[in-house]
Amino acid sequence: MTMDYLLWMCSVVLPVVLAVEETLMDSKWATTELSWTTFPESGWEEVSGYDDSMSPIRTYQVCNVRSPNQNNWLRTDFIPRKGVLRVYVELKFSVRDCASIPNIPGSCKETFNLFYYESDGDTATESSPLWRENPYVKVDTIAPDESFFLLVAGRINTKVRSFGPLSKAGFYLAFQDLGACMSLISVQVFFKKCSTTIANFAVFPETATGAEATSLVIAPGACVSNAQEVSVPLKLYCNGDGEWMVPVGSCTCMPGFEPAMTDTQCQSCTPGSFKYKHGEASCYPCPPNSRTSSRGANICPCQNGFYRADSDSPDSACTTMPSPPKNVISTVNETSISLEWEEPLDTGGRDDVIYNVVCKKCLHDQSPCTRCDDNVDISPRRLGLTQKKVVMRNLQAHTRYSFEIQAVNGVSGKSPGAPRYATVNITTNQAAPSAIPTVHLMKSTSDTLSLSWLPPEKPNGVILDYEIKYYERGQAMSHTVTAQHSSVSVEGLRAATPYVVQVRARTVAGYGRYSIPKDFSTSTHSDPMKSVQDQLPLIVGSASAGLVVIVALVVIAIVSSRKQRSGSELEYTEKLQQYVSPGVKVYIDPFTYEDPNEAVHEFAKEIDISCVKIEEVIGAGEFGEVCRGCLKQPGRREAVVAIKTLKAGYTERQRRDFLGEASIMGQFDHPNVIRLEGVLTRSCPVLIITEFMENGALDSFLRLNDGRFTVIQLVGILRGIAAGMKYLSDMNYVHRDLAARNILVNTNLVCKVSDFGLSRFLDDSSADPTYISSLGGKIPIRWTAPEAIAFRKFTSASDVWSYGIVMWEVVSYGERPYWDMGNQDVMTAVEQDYRLPPPMDCPMVLHQLMLECWVKERNLRPKFCQIVSTLDKLLRNAATLKVVTSTYSGDLMRIGGTLPGHHMKSLDSSQNDIVRQQMSATLPIRV
CATH class of the missing domain: 1.10.510.10 (Transferase(Phosphotransferase) domain 1)
Incomplete structure (x- = not known):
């Protein structure tokens, strides 16, 4: 930047709005004598004069420069402070240059002093309070920017001073002359205040400034009409110059109202417009298919035949139901039917159209169609379809069905009428049987496989026979045999050879699907070999169990050996891997150690209690007292140190955190980071010793x-x-x-x-x-x-x-x-x-x-x-x-x-x- x-x-x-000043007293508007109190009578004198615009004014003059040791006082009338804490005084005056007055002693001055005296009432007299600096409070010594010579027109100086805090009902101003030739032309007393203002649609009242120039006075706020709070509290700060700063909290226009008059008011929406939520946005015209004729509307009702869904926002257009789906296409595959269609010609003005499919079964006697049984499978589902395709399975063969495809959207439930739908009537064909569930091996010889199976769950007619397909694993050529019942012996096979077997059923409608392929092997001629094969799982299991035992013993030995090593050494060795690069050390978090004693001994030196002497308590810390003391270690000079103590009755968590700070400091070594001397963890109380910082x-x-x-x-x-x-x-x-x-x-x-x-x-x-x-x-x-x-x-x-x-x-x-x-x-x-x-x-x-x-x-x-x-x-x-x-x-x-x-x-x-x-x-x- x-x-x-x-x-x-x-x-x-x-x-x-700029700061506002309110006058408490202004002598230039006086039309009669001011009659302020003077001491002595030979000092200040009230005279009439004219200002720059030749308007008559009352002034006070003094010019006893030829007499030494002047001490002339002038006191105003009582000035009520009206509850303010700090006031400002504007002085207009002229002072004659001492060098322009011939033959005067060295006591001539070109300055005067400004004082004030607080009182709970107008109680001052000609002799009380005493004419001296105490009990008066001095504000400042006033010096001119320019003084004048006798033959030159007097130059008017303007000075502003402030004082406070004030606490009594009012005050007097006093002016002390110590030997000047001057004229006090006018005195104005005023205070500053922050004027009434509107910020963030909140009104803040007129607020007087604080007692100090840097004071911040809080003014509470209130929302303007037709506005509501969005964050609280509502307040502004009035600074010492009578200016607002840092608005806190805010209001905003309520629903049905919009900002107006440069964001200071909230006006109602005109007919035909609305605003549905609070905020600083403007009113909007009513959405399509809605209208309102009232002012301050927060919603536009829908016209007849149009609706809003519960999830629609009030600024959404009103919509209606969709028309029926178009161009329904059906495909029959035995007892399965596939339906496809196109979206409606009119979606009702919405993009959330979904579809429902109603399945009805119709009998031959012309009776009304009834809902399909629950065993009819409709994929992916019956209701709430987003795609325009559905498949029905498990229908009855040679049966007429009627399907209603409904188009619905978010407002279909709002309309008193039923959803609009397209109808299609379809008759199913004869279905083939379903697949055989599984095939079981009953007996195996060197050249024969004896198999059995359960009939299909849905035969869809009388089973005429079964077809058994088999082939050697890895070979492309297959063979088939048929069986009238649910079992068969496949002969003429090769010994010790794996075969893949599948079975399917046949009705008048044709063959069903094959069963899942199953692997079966013929046996060999050697019975001893078969015995070995039968015992092979037991042999492998025993060997595996022995191997597990051996591995467990090895792990136990390694763990025992590792535990014999220093835990801190291992952990610190692992933490050394956190170094960014060789030679560059990185801070290690001591709270990753399970034992805080291990961390503190890793990074801090343990000091013997005999080397430490506590002299005095100098403060209190989070965990206990902080003391000044001496540390005298063998081979080193005695040093003044700071000692942190862990108070009695500590919890384990407090001890961990206390030692954690030492573990942190112990890792640092820099002239601008506090140095840790060591710790005492075996004493009571536990101590942390650091270098002592005198200031x-x-x-x-x-x-x-x-x-x-x-x-x-x-x-x-x-x-x-x-x-x-x-x-x-x-x-x-x-x-x-x-x-x-x-x-x-x-x-x-x-x-x-x-x-x-x-x-x-x-x-x-x-x-x-x-x-x-x-x-x-x-x-x-x-x-x-x-x-x-x-x-x-x-x-x-x-x-x-x-x-x-x-x-x-x-x-x-x-x-x-x-x-x-x-x-x-x-x-x-x-x-x-x-x-x-x-x-x-x-x-x-x-x-x-x-x-x-x-x-x-x-x-x-x-x-x-x-x-x-x-x-x-x-x-x-x-x-x-x-x-x-x-x-x-x-x-x-x-x-x-x-x-x-x-x-x-x-x-x-x-x-x-x-x-x-x-x-x-x-x-x-x-x-």
């Missing part, structure tokens, strides 16, 4: 040192964090909880990534490696990428999103991301492409890098190696950090356009050129 494009996006402003968590450290670091130091902090994350990413490791609170800082401002409680192994076996968390996993919403929130998919790209939030935390000195917005509102804002604005005095290149990290498409976010490279270039070329953004961190900004009411100052052309050069030199990353 080029800088020109980014600046264009920031200059787009959505059309909204603690990064977020609280930044808040304690607000504004004390240079931009170069802040970039150095960011570079260290990015380097640690690059190391973890290269090991295929996803952190999942990267935030400033989980970055630790030592005395040299070296930052180290810590807290691996939410982290899990990233499997890179696929082209798109991800970790899918459990449904109950906790997710830090403000730091988490949208795809990780929505689908529980964590990748190095989601860590990059979190790193962008950490950048914002660092540059804003530990401010809370998204301020006091709720988690649901944060998710809604991010989904609507709102992004955090640049913090105050943020270099533009850093905020651009943040926006790169917050790209919605995760594959387009920079890699950590690119982030480290970019920060290195910034550190080498510090001039690129001098162009800062001109916004403050009170508003969100939107990708592709700013928030409603959010105005970002544009850079001039020369600044555009500078920024473009900087970006091309330091940010080779696409958005």
